[in-house]
Amino acid sequence: xxxxxxxxxxxxxxxxxxxxxxxxxxxxxxxxxxxxxxxxxxxxxxxxxxxxxxxxxxxxxxxxxxxxxxxxxxxxxxxxxxxxxxxxxxxxxxxxxxxxxxxxxxxxxxxxxxxxxxxxxxxxxxxxxxxxxxxxxxxxxxxxxxxxxxxxx
Amino acid sequence: xxxxxxxxxxxxxxxxxxxxxxxxxxxxxxxxxxxxxxxxxxxxxxxxxxxxxxxxxxxxxxxxxxxxxxxxxxxxxxxxxxxxxxxxxxxxxxxxxxxxxxxxxxxxxxxxxxxxxxxxxxxxxxxxxxxxxxxxxxxxxxxxxxxxxxxxxxxxxxxxxxxxxxxxxxxxxxxxxxxxxxxxxxxxxxxxxxxxxxxxxxxxxxxxxxxxxxxxxxxxxx
Numbered sequence: 001x002x003x004x005x006x007x008x009x010x011x012x013x014x015x016x017x018x019x020x021x022x023x024x025x026x027x028x029x030x031x032x033x034x035x036x037x038x039x040x041x042x043x044x045x046x047x048x049x050x051x052x053x054x055x056x057x058x059x060x061x062x063x064x065x066x067x068x069x070x071x072x073x074x075x076x077x078x079x080x081x082x083x084x085x086x087x088x089x090x091x092x093x094x095x096x097x098x099x100x101x102x103x104x105x106x107x108x109x110x111x112x113x114x115x116x117x118x119x120x121x122x123x124x125x126x127x128x129x130x131x132x133x134x135x136x137x138x139x140x141x142x143x144x145x146x147x148x149x150x151x152x153x
Numbered sequence: 154x155x156x157x158x159x160x161x162x163x164x165x166x167x168x169x170x171x172x173x174x175x176x177x178x179x180x181x182x183x184x185x186x187x188x189x190x191x192x193x194x195x196x197x198x199x200x201x202x203x204x205x206x207x208x209x210x211x212x213x214x215x216x217x218x219x220x221x222x223x224x225x226x227x228x229x230x231x232x233x234x235x236x237x238x239x240x241x242x243x244x245x246x247x248x249x250x251x252x253x254x255x256x257x258x259x260x261x262x263x264x265x266x267x268x269x270x271x272x273x274x275x276x277x278x279x280x281x282x283x284x285x286x287x288x289x290x291x292x293x294x295x296x297x298x299x300x301x302x303x304x305x306x307x308x309x310x311x312x313x314x315x316x317x318x319x320x321x322x323x324x325x326x327x328x329x330x331x332x333x334x335x336x337x338x339x340x341x342x343x344x345x346x347x348x349x350x351x352x353x354x355x356x357x358x359x360x361x362x363x364x365x366x367x368x369x370x371x372x373x374x375x
Contacts, residue, residue, distance in 0.1 A: 005157045009164060016168040020175060024295075029176035031299035040300035041307065044289050074154075112303065 001079060003134035007088055007127050008070035011063045014123040018059030021116055025054040038112035045110045047102070055102065059120055062095050066127060085134045092128035099124050182298045185322025186264040187257075193329045200331070201270055201277040203235070204245035210349055210369045212244060212362075215251035215335045217343040218262035218284045219291045226344050226357055227285035233359035244366055248281065250331040251343050258290075258297055263328045265301040268318035272310055279308040349373070 024032050025043060032039040042048065048055055066088055073084030099121040106113050200213070216223045238244035250267075252259035262284050270277030283304040284290075290297040298319075305315045318324070338347070346353040348369050355361045 008157075008161065012161065012164055013168065016172055020172055023172075023176060027293065027295055031296055033175055033178075034299065037303050037306045039303075040297070041287070041303040044287060044293070044297075044300050046289065074157075112307070 001074065003130050003137075004070050004073050004085070004088075006130050007134075008067055008074070010123050010127050010130070011067035011070060014120055014127070015060065015063035015067060017116055017120045017123065018056050018063055021056035021120075022054055022060050025049075025056055032114075032116070034115060038106075039114040039116060041112035042106055042110055042114035042117060045105075045112075047105050047110060058098065059095075062091060062124075066091050066095075082135070085131060089128070089131035089135055092124060092131050095124040096128045182258065182261050182296050183319050183322065185325060186268075186319045187261040188322075188325065189260070189329050189332075190322070190325040192326065193333060194326045195330055196327055198327055198330075200247045200249045201281075202245055202247045203278060204239040205242045206245065208239075208242055208245040209373045210244050210366050211247060212353075212366070213247045213249055213347045213350075215249050215331075215338075215340045215343060215345045217251055217253045217256060217259045218266065218281075219256035219259035220253060220343045221288070221291065222357075223344045224285045224288040224291070227281070228288075230357065230359045230362070234362055237359070237363065238366055243370060248277075249335060250328045251335040251340055251345070252328065252332060253343060256291075257294070260325070260328060261297065262301065264319060264322065264324055265304070267324035267327065268315050269305065269308065269310055271318060271323075272314060276308060276310060280304060283308060 021032075021043070023029055025048060032043060034040065050058070069084050069087050069091070072078060073081070073088075078084055099117075102117060103121055106117065202211075216227075218224075234244070234246075239246055250263040252263050266277055266280045266284060269280035284301075287300075287304070290300050301319075302312070302315070305312060335345070339352075344357065346357075348365055351369075353362075353365060355365055
């Protein structure tokens with residue numbers, strides 16, 4: 001349960017980071033707050049959109065999905081089930097791979113680092129690690145055994 | 154469990170408040186750098202040049218950093234012109250600012266390039282390339298002040314000097330002078346080129362330029 005709570009809190013933070021980047025990309029607000037510089041360069045690069053959709057929007061949807069699954073998995077009916085943890089681990093694996101590719105682009109193609117993107121990469125990596133840990137430590141709920149009916153004299 | 158939901162609620166409120174703060178606390182583009190000045194003074198400056206001082210032909214370009222056609226020319230044609238004409242000593246290129254009124258940030262971009270230029274070492278041309286090669290800023294309509302500062306950092310400018318230059322609008326009058334000079338020469342769009350002082354009206358591609366420049370060089374020899 002603790003691991004799912006941790007995942008929910010991390011996903012909430014990640015959701016707001018991605019939301020900030022997405023709102024900036026669609027023109028809400030203005031200049032990105034970026035003490036180290038590089039955020040605007042990354043956000044203005046051609047890599048900041050994939051299939052015509054701002055990359056940050058994928059983050060908004062991904063974190064929202066992880067948050068939703070984590071919250072549902074905390075309901076009593078789902079607490080003992082392994083399925084939600086598996087789903088979170090699968091979503092986080094996709095997120096980690098996507099973040100790794102974006103970080104590679106920042107370092108070796110765009111030559112600029114956006115600290116908000118790095119923050120998001122760290123958060124999704126943390127979710128992934130916690131989800132893997134939860135998978136190792138949680139097991140299938142034992143089947144409920146009903147006593148066999150007594151027969152004979 | 155109650156403690157968890159309380160924590161989740163508090164965190165949501167805190168992050169929401171932070172988001173609103175980040176979106177609202179938005180500095181605008183430095184006005185002095187992005188607006189036409191009240192008075193125009195001729196400081197004797199006539200544009201940054203690229204190429205040999207003894208080149209027989211000079212092209213003067215009146216350009217606007219926010220103009221897509223200027224960016225297209227800088228990205229597609231200019232590398233060939235540089236390689237075949239400028240570095241071979243046949244041509245000198247002069248850039249003059251002609252910020253068009255319908256572009257909200259073209260004066261800011263021109264000022265960014267001037268502030269880079271004052272730091273010497275060919276920084277004007279490095280900034281010129283940054284502004285044109287990463288031209289998506291001109292399509293978003295968003296305030297590019299932070300992006301231009303990123304460019305300044307990327308080309309190794311002294312950022313304190315750059316910031317002071319931008320904040321003071323030091324070159325706003327110079328840019329306006331260049332614009333008025335263009336108007337006097339009947340420039341009515343960008344990019345507009347003059348080859349040895351004569352308006353160039355052929356196609357804006359490197360082959361046509363090469364032919365025109367060879368012909369201007371031949372005319373000078375006669």
